[in-house]
Amino acid sequence: MSVFLDGTKMGEILAERDAAIAATGRTSDPKKRAELDRKIAAADALVREHVRRGVVLETQRATGSVFYSPTDTTKRRDLDSAKLLGVQLGKVGNSAWSTRSADPVEDTHSYEPVDVMLSAAPNGSKLLSRVNAFPFTKTRGFVPVAPVLNAELQPRNEPTVDASTGVLIGTFDTVKPAAYVVVDRDELQDYAFAESTINAALLGAVGRAADKVIVAGGTDGDVTVPGLLDEGTSTAGTVSGGVGVDDVLNAVGRVEDASGTASLMLMSPSAKAAFITRAASTYGANILDRLPEIVSIPGAFSDGSAVVADMAQVAIALRQNFELFKSIDEPTLWGVDKVALAARARLSGVVVPSASLVQIVTPGA
Structure with missing residues (x-):
């Protein structure tokens, strides 16, 4: 057909x-x-x-990759009717950031929570769907983290109370990963499908930036938030300049000793490639089935380190709505009839109940 x-x-x-x-x-x-x-x-x-x-x-529509012919009929609309993440540009601030509605009644454009949108975007976040993301509406606050408890066989008629174990309420500050794109004004007004491409690009960029914060933390110059590399326990590996299979298996054991499940192994793309090559050549390709899933996070690692963690026990706070911005009057844009569109999220650093649940293996000497 x-x-x-x-x-x-x-x-x-x-x-x-x-x-x-x-x-x-x-x-x-x-x-x-x-x-x-x-x-x-x-x-x-x-x-x-x-x-x-x-x-x-x-x-194709979901990924913003629908093909349109130059002969397709276009219908010009005014710029304020175009949308950014489902919000009409007429409602988006031109001199200050506007908050995107988190109300699916107001925002009828396929409303989804922020973490879902950033994870579903093409080339977006790989980690937000694997951690506990608590929504918030302020710039800083608290996030609940379930402690790792040990149950014991209690002696008869001798109650045991350990005052050192309690529910952990982690405090957090936030940073704001943001991305912007410049688009031709005529194209935005003539081609409604451009919105899906713009949304996909912005969400993908913000999602990748969120992953870097989760792994390595980050700072905006005023606020610094911690990542897994700051909150975990470090151990030197045995492979010069890299990480070996034995190092990873030992890290898995330490996570399990802390009553966790080593669900993920994080590395840089180049370190991941080197590790897989080394592991497969030494032990055979089947060895990878016995290790945690390996996920590469570009830009988060400065060396060949690996993080082995129980990601289900990692918590972050994530603002429940995006902030949006447009610029149509800036002279360098106005003179060439272009529009700048931007989106940003707010998220905290990571909070973990125990540093032992996040094992960092650094390259051997």
Whole structure:
């Protein structure tokens, strides 16, 4: 098929298919049955192709990669009607950041929580879906973290109380990863599909920046927040300039000794490639099945270190709505008829109940 079928045509095909199925039960003529079978098969093929193309189109729309022909009809709209993350630009500040509504009633453009949007974006966050992200609305506050407790066999009639174990309430400050994009004003007004591309680019950039904060922490010059590399326990590896399989397995053991589950191993892309090559050549490719999933985070590591952690026990605070900004009057943009659009999130550094749940393996000497 070269085009999509409309609902009316699809209904006609399904009706013909149902009639053919019913007719097969009323005839014993082999030729008629063969003809009916061909009609049923043809209808099934049309339906399958229609569904397949619909799935492909929805996937393309979600990723902002739908192809449009230059001959497609365009409908010009005013700039204020264009949207950024579902918010009309007329509601987005031109001199100050505006808060994107977290209300799905106000924001009818496929509302999702911030962590979901940053994780779903093409090339977006790899870690927000793996940690405990607590929503907040202020610039700083508190985040609850469940402590790792040990249960003991209690002696008869002798209650045991350990005053050192209690619920951990972690305080946090926040940093604001932000990204901006410049777009031609005419294109934004003429092509509504440009919005999905802009959204995907901004969300992907902010999501990747959030991952770097989770791993390495960050600072904006005034506020500094910690990452896993700041909160974990460091141990030197045994491989010169890198990390070995034995080092990782020992780190897994230390996480489990702390009553955790080593769910993830984090490295730089180059360190990951070197580790996999070394591990597979020494132990065979199957060794990777016995290790935690390896995820690379570009820009978060300054060397060949690895982080082995129980990510389910890592907590961060994430503001429940984005902040948006547009610039249409800045002279360098106004003179070339362009618009700058920006989005930013607020998140805290990581809070962990025990440093032993985050094992850092540094390269050996």
